Amino acid sequence: xxxxxxxxLSTDAIYPFDxxxxxxxFRHAAIFGALDALxxxxxxxxxxxxxxxxxxxxxxxxYGETVTIRYVQRDPxxxxxxxxxx
Numbered sequence: 001x002x003x004x005x006x007x008x009l010s011t012d013a014i015y016p017f018d019x020x021x022x023x024x025x026f027r028h029a030a031i032f033g034a035l036d037a038l039x040x041x042x043x044x045x046x047x048x049x050x051x052x053x054x055x056x057x058x059x060x061x062x063y064g065e066t067v068t069i070r071y072v073q074r075d076p077x078x079x080x081x082x083x084x085x086x
């Protein structure tokens with residue numbers, strides 16, 4: 001039985017992305033893919049165990065002002081960042 005297609009329910013939806021469960025060698029590609037799938041106004045809530053500063057630099061280079069980066073939590077071992085598609 002096939003899975004239904006992903007349906008974007010609203011522009012204010014928050015979609016979780018827990019990077020801790022993704023193999024490191026696939027992590028950035030998975031994040032880019034998830035961000036590419038967002039519609040205008042949607043948010044990906046990113047969770048990680050460390051502050052991903054190199055990734056954030058890559059996101060700014062790749063997406064510029066089309067993605068807003070906003071820390072929700074920035075504690076050692078507990079990072080939560082909202083990426084909002086503009």
